[in-house]
């Protein structure tokens with residue numbers, strides 16, 4: 001594959017497939033797109049059809065999957081369990097391992113598996129690499145990763161905190177160090193990834209030491225449609241008193257809760273508009289969202305001891321000055337002083353939004369999960385045949 005420098009990144013979600021084609025010679029984005037509403041009215045019926053659409057779209061742009069310039073395909077895989085803690089070249093055995101993890105990520109891993117199967121079918125000759133959302137969190141100390149339940153039961157069922165959005169937390173924590181003009185090894189940072197899914201992580205010297213998501217991406221912060229933290233007894237109560245079934249509760253907590261459950265909207269832009277009109281439910285949703293964020297900032301400040309930076313990223317984190325302001329206002333005792341003017345400036349570049357004198361820097365850093373996946377993929381696939389042999393099986 002000498003000369004081939006392009007990597008196709010596939011991010012198959014529960015109802016969408018996002019893709020990017022990146023030339024790793026200069027890390028330039030050549031194409032990107034998304035197929036949405038999979039399995040919904042007006043959308044394609046399933047992920048196999050969605051991936052065929054991606055392939056057609058790439059072909060129409062003159063860079064089809066049959067292109068000799070393609071070096072590898074990188075797949076976002078949400079759950080890697082305890083087995084996959086680094087980017088992994090996909091073999092039959094690795095694929096079987098990812099399929100075995102479906103019970104731990106029923107909303108995510110099946111889509112990832114389909115993406116891998118279709119891409120392998122279309123280009124069996126190409127290296128295909130799995131990049132796991134959980135990998136960056138595999139360094140969590142046992143004290144942070146363990147739930148305080150019976151150890152034998154936990155071990156038997158793989159119950160522990162795995163953490164997700166790892167490619168984003170890795171990319172953004174490194175980019176934060178760069179913004180401060182320091183090496184990642186010298187920086188302690190709290191990363192707040194606030195997208196539709198949302199998670200916080202505590203990164204000490206480039207190593208993740210705590211994170212808000214757990215066994216699945218349901219734990220932790222309030223999200224667009226997920227509840228985040230709650231008393232597990234809520235589930236028993238809904239079963240015993242509410243007469244609800246397991247799947248119904250799963251759907252309630254994953255898809256009908258969070259901001260959506262509190263006010264009927266999961267988009268922070270709409271919530272902002274409604275708050276401006278005095279809508280009480282929208283205000284409450286915002287307040288609950290921000291309260292949870294502040295809790296995690298406080299908790300992770302204590303976990304890290306010394307905090308050099310708090311960084312906001314993803315759709316809400318990068319765009320909502322109101323969320324950033326509300327989350328970090330009045331935290332002078334934690335060394336945080338925002339600069340309201342800097343915070344209000346819109347922009348797409350990595351930037352500081354804290355006061356010059358703030359001991360803890362507050363940053364906004366656009367995340368780039370696809371580029372991180374492409375780098376991991378190319379790093380594993382590119383050094384040609386020798387490296388491929390090393391990593392197979």
Ligand SMILES: Nc1ncnc2c1ncn2[C@@H]1O[C@H](COP(=O)(O)OP(=O)(O)O)[C@@H](O)[C@H]1O
Pocket residue numbers: 194195196197224266267268269314315316319320
């Ligand atoms: N200008 C904005 N102001 C406030 N929130 C925004 C803005 N733009 C996007 N968002 C929020 O970002 C969310 C999507 O974030 P994103 O990181 O793209 O999520 P995901 O990758 O999980 O789909 C939207 O639901 C919306 O709430």
Ligand SMILES: CC(=O)OP(=O)(O)O
Pocket residue numbers: 013078133164165195196197198217
């Ligand atoms: C793991 C996870 O929550 O992913 P997303 O934010 O893409 O839903």
Ligand SMILES: [Mg+2]
Pocket residue numbers: 195196314
């Ligand atoms: Mg995202």
